Each structure stands twice: as C-alpha cells, then as structure tokens.
Amino acid sequence: MTDRRRNIFSCRSMTRGFLNGHRRRPYEVVLAVLKLSTKYEVGYLRKRALAHLSLAYPLSLDQWDKRETVSTLSAENDVDAWLGSKATSKTLNVIAAAEGLNLPWLLPALFYELSTATLELLLHDSKWNDGSIDPKTKHNILVGYYEQTNATQSRMLNFLYCDPLERCSSKDVCGEVRRRVYCDSQIWLKTKPLEVMEDGDWDPFLGDLCALCLQVSKVRFQQARQEFWETLPEIYGLPKWEVLVGLHEDDVGQSQAMLQVGD
Template sequence: MSSSASQPELKRVEDLWFPDASLILRAENSLFRVHSSILAARSSVFRDMITFPQPRQPEGGEADMVDGCIVVRLHDSATEVEVFFKAIFDSSFFERAPVPVDFSALIGVLRLSHKYDVQYLFRRALSHLDSMYPTSLQTLQDILTGETYPHVYSSCQWEITEHMGALRAASEVGASWLLPAVYYRITSTFSMELADGRLSIADVQRCLTAQTAFVRATTESHAFLRLLPAPTCRTPMRCRTAVSAAYGMLDEWSSDQEDCNPLSSWVFYCTGLPCDTCTEMAKSSFSAVQERFWARLPSIFGLAEWEELKKMETAIMESAA
C-alpha cells in the first residue's frame, strides 16, 4: 500500500481477511478483505457501491492499494464494521433470539444493518432489542422482578450506559416503539451520568422532566398501604404489622433509586401480607396504578401513543421481512 511517514499503521482483521476475495474495505485503521458477491447479495448499498466504478485519483496521485486491490474506505467505526461483517460472513456469530448475543455487537449490527440495508440482520437485531425493551407492561415487569431475563447478553450489565446506548441506536434507526421502555430504564435509574455528554441535551431534559411524573406515580402506587387491613380481613393485627413494616422500609429506602421506579413491585411483595383478602385488595389497587402509568408512559416522553407505536413496529418489521 502507498505510504508516507505520517500515515497510520493499518491492521488486517484476520477473521475477516479472505485471501481469495477481491474487495478490501477500510474502517479507521482496520482492513477487511471480503467477498464482494456475498456483500452484494446481502446489501443493496454494497451492491450499488460495488457496481459503480471507483473514482479516479487526481493526476499524479496514487490510489490506496493492497495486494493489487484498491482499498475502499468506510466512514464507520472499525469495531462496528468488524461485528457487522462477522454477522454476515459467520452465521453462528449473530443468531436469532433467544440465542444470546453480545450487547455491544447487537448495537453495532443494528446500526450498520440499517445503514447498509441488510434487512435480515436489521430484523434480527430489533428482535433482540424487543426482548430487552418490550411494549408489554407484564413483560417489562417480569424483567424488572427477575422472573424472566431477556437472553444473557454477555456484556450487558443493565446499567445506565447500556440503556443510553440503546436509546441512541433505537432513535437513529427509527425504532420508536422501543423508546418508552428505554426512557423508563434511564429515568428510573437516574444519575449524574445523564449530564456527561452521552445523551443529547434534549434527552437529558426529557428524562429530568419525566422524573416528576415518576415520583408521583411511585407515591400513588404505594397508596394501597392506606387501604389495609381490608374491612373483611380475618387477621387485622398481623396485617397491620406487615403494613407498618412496609412503611418502615419505605422510609429506609427514601433516598434509593427504587423510589423513582413506579413499575417496581418490591413494596408490594415485601409486605408479606398474611391475609388473602388484603393481598387481593392490595394487588388490585397496586396493579391499577401501574397500568394507568404504563398507558401514559409514551406521552410522558413526548412520544406517540402505544397503539401508534405498535403499528409502527409492525410496519417496520414487515418491511424488513
């Protein structure tokens, strides 16, 4: 390859360097030698890129060459290009849900499959994200309580950094139906990390504003404690003791982030109510508050209603089929 003293050292990505291939692509300082016919079959964007002749270099200039092949530059991160190409050229690298995938690889495949129009990978990536950020209240609550876990993503620690990455990626590719659950996870685990530049100013403001609604809904969800014991309770003394213990835990956890998590069920389950009548009354009141909150969750963040978001999901997933 033509070089100069100021040129960075280029690295061949061994797992994606096929000696019999004729197409060499560069992302940052990484080189990928891959089969153009396979890329063209998977991606309309690469098909057009390969079909069009490469532009000539200015007179007197030299084209970037490796092993007699012109090097085509991609304006993407080398890390994302690597996982994207692995998903294309290694069928076992990025499989359908529920097979586990690496979270950072998931985001890279999502972004580049959308950019380069690789529909089957785009749909596959969205399906993985659907399991993490559902449009169903029950599904999200099962995740929050640990009753179900969306595939063991090897690098996902369910921290705010992952949620912020999912927010950026989902917004970029137009997967708006994922956003209510993503915003919920960020807002309910708020920290000053929101202000460190990893979210836009608009998103920071959106999450900060939403916290008021979150606190109100959380407080309202605890209102079932005031209804107890039920008029027909058979063990009023024991139920009063359980309620008193629950209030004690609320005071103890007053500064904890759970206090801004209206869909959490920890208060309800920690009461340990001994009476079936009180349990059913509490559950009915508790669930009603959470269902009302879930119904208006998209509007809290300035998004379309759930019905519209679900229609959008259907349209995009069907168009990617």
C-alpha cells in the same frame, strides 16, 4: 480497501455469529449490526437486530416482566445491572441509536430503565455529557425521571393507605401492618416503581394482613403497575402506545417471534 468494502466485510464477519451463534449477544454487536444493516439496506439483518432489541425493551408490561428470561442480550445488561455506571452508559448508547435510526417504540422501556439509576450516575455519565443525546430528549428524560420516582409512593403503594375493607377480619391488625410498611417505604428505593413490590416481598412485609386484605392489596398493586405502564410514553413526552406498537410492527414484523434465548 475502501471504507465501504471494509464495512461490508466487517458486517459479514459479525453476522456469521449473529445469525448462527447459540448464545446471547452483547448489545454492542446488536447495535453494530443494526447500524450497518440500515446503512447498506440489508433488511433481514436489520429486522433481526431490531427483534433482539425488542425483547430487551418491550412494549407491554407482560413482556417487561418476562424480559430477564426472554432477552437475547448478554446477561450483564439485564434489568438487575442498573446500579452500575456501565449499565447506564449501555442504556444511553441504545437510546442514542434508537433516536438516530428513528425507532421511538424502543424509547419508553429504555427511558424507564435509564431512570432506575441514581440521578448522580446519570448526570455524571460520559455518554450523557458527550453531546450525542439531543437536549430536548435530555429534558424529557429528567422530567420523566421525577414523575417515575414520584409514582412509587403516589401510585404503586397507594394500597397501603386505602380505607379499611368492609369485610376485613382484623381491621386493627391490618391497619397497623399497612401503617408500618408505609413508614418503612419512605426510605425504600423509589426509582423502580414497577418493581417496588416483587413476588418475594409480600410475605415478609405484608404477610400479617388478613387473607382478604393481602389479596386485594396484590390486585390493587398490579392495577397500579398496569396504569403506570399505560402512561409511560406520556411521562417521557412520547406518542401513545398504540402509535408506537404500529411503528414496531412496521419495523420488526414477525422477526421477534422467531427469536429465543440462546438462538
């Protein structure tokens, strides 16, 4: 059997489950289908593989916030798996594929996910050191890594050291609460700026703020998140979102809308 026939047979075997299975897919299977369908110009399979990746690595903050529930990649590769070296290698493998297949619209979310790992994990990962990641890309990742980490204090948590609100009902108490949380935040993990304050964090940390200050703090935090997301491609030396969105639409079309978790 020739290599071409063997690859086509392998692709057909994988795609039976890929198209008809009612479960999440391991990222390795999605990448394998993407590479083979690109090589042999099987357009509908390529679009379907890209749609799976697009749900895991979206182009909007709203979709990023939903990705744990809408992603069709296996659960062990979801956002909360970032601490493990396996997850770091996974992200690097997808980055290498995205670069090799000219899919820059996947990269902002991929680079963000990669940079939530500790620098030690990243720099010691075998995939980082095997030569498959372009040196310029590695440079951009490291520059972006520090900008992403710095954004936690400089952008996400700036609501903690803003001027007191004129209509605050207890300025001394609210000022002390913000001061205390600001001091505590110095030892918080800083690699995940978008998730530095989650829904369940507000009451334990800032529940003693007056109602107005709490409401305004939440609004300012969400504004900071959106502003950070809008600059995410720039942080990593990528084209602006509007360019990437256009490329995504060309590559994926309506395929993403047809996918559901477990599809």
